[in-house]
């Protein structure tokens with residue numbers, strides 16, 4: 001589905017991504033783990049096209065998308081659940097959801113407004129409220145629902161459980177697990193190794209702009225303590 | 234001030250404020266969506282007034298002058314956006330210099346085409362004459378200014394609130410990068426809002442023509458007032474532009490009546506006070522940085 005090959009990204013002079021290689025197979029959930037400031041969000045932004053890489057290839061569905069504008073990349077079936085949620089605060093919940101709605105699939109797996117309201121009933125109750133009036137948990141549901149309504153084949157999720165109360169965080173992890181079971185391909189950025197191991201098939205660990213370790217969830221389960229001590233601290 | 238005089242001044246302030254709104258709405262929305270302060274916005278107003286004059290002279294049709302001048306200036310705005318601003322997003326200093334340069338180009342062009350003497354647009358015959366309000370005379374045309382200003386405000390609001398294009402523009406003011414991640418080509422909407430802003434400014438130029446006229450320097454004068462409006466009302470929202478315009482219209486009208494030699498100073502004082510007390514403007518979302 002997605003493959004990054006020696007991706008280098010800069011902010012002005014600062015060389016943030018220093019040759020990132022990673023792969024997300026169709027239908028799998030891959031986690032990208034790393035501490036604050038290691039380049040996880042920059043990786044996500046390089047993929048969606050917000051910060052186009054200076055060098056390297058990003059192959060999505062067999063096409064090199066590096067350098068394409070975000071709208072073209074999204075049109076190819078990629079969606080973003082960004083860090084900090086980035087809800088359109090002056091739009092209503094309903095408007096936030098329908099803004100990017102695209103009916104690309106016709107089968108039962110396609111998302112429409114009703115289906116997203118079924119997935120997140122509290123959004124239906126709040127449909128006329130403006131984005132800025134929602135709680136953190138509701139905003140996160142909205143960010144996920146907004147992404148689903150573009151009917152993507154691949155979703156980038158950047159720390160979707162960040163700053164949420166434990167109850168709501170658990171509920172959302174369950175929803176992501178359901179998405180995974182439905183066959184969605186996801187690249188999930190996490191700081192928490194437990195969440196990553198619970199959801200992902202494969203885990204990459206990022207440090208200072210490079211992938212320093214990678215392995216299947218089962219494999220990393222065994223190395224958990226070493227990883228916590230030496231890489232994530 | 235007598236009651237009648239007071240009411241007349243209120244109506245004057247309202248008509249002037251609504252005229253300013255036609256300008257400030259575009260200025261504010263363009264900034265909100267694209268981050269550009271288009272200093273040539275006052276020039277759109279002036280060019281609208283002059284073009285309206287010319288069309289009026291050849292056709293003697295006020296509606297045609299209104300729509301024709303506004304459409305021509307909208308085209309001009311569209312070309313400016315496509316050709317000159319496309320490459321300059323996020324480069325604020327270059328943008329300001331560019332828009333400043335356009336002010337001088339349009340100023341010289343207007344002098345060349347229409348000369349240096351102040352001109353005035355004829356009042357449409359249907360709207361000539363005046364009404365009596367508590368014994369004082371109030372021109373019918375000014376009432377028409379109020380009505381049409383309110384109508385445009387309402388239409389703009391419906392456009393922004395009820396249409397898909399309006400929804401995308403509002404979302405873009407909130408977070409335009411995120412809009413692109415939803416497979417929406419935001420640049421198309423940059424063009425739409427730029428053309429719309431230019432259209433409204435020129436529309437205002439023609440509407441204001443019978444009262445204010447057209448003369449060299451009008452572009453600067455009206456630009457300063459429109460900038461005052463967006464400072465007072467706040468950038469990026471229609472509501473801010475609306476109430477800011479009404480407030481500046483009142484301040485300008487009343488200070489001209491009460492202390493004529495300090496009227497501009499009063500507006501600057503109001504601007505400074507608001508910037509100190511609430512840097513994002515009364516109803517704005519963004520701080521001027």
Ligand SMILES: Nc1ncnc2c1ncn2[C@@H]1O[C@H](COP(=O)(O)OP(=O)(O)OP(=O)(O)O)[C@@H](O)[C@H]1O
Pocket residue numbers: 011014016034035036037038039040041042043083191
């Ligand atoms: N817009 C920017 N301009 C300059 N430097 C930036 C910018 N955004 C991020 N950086 C720097 O790039 C590095 C990587 O940042 P990034 O946001 O990718 O980290 P992250 O792994 O997502 O961190 P977190 O877990 O805190 O979200 C950091 O050192 C950060 O300071």
Ligand SMILES: [Mg+2]
Pocket residue numbers: 040041042083158
């Ligand atoms: Mg991050």
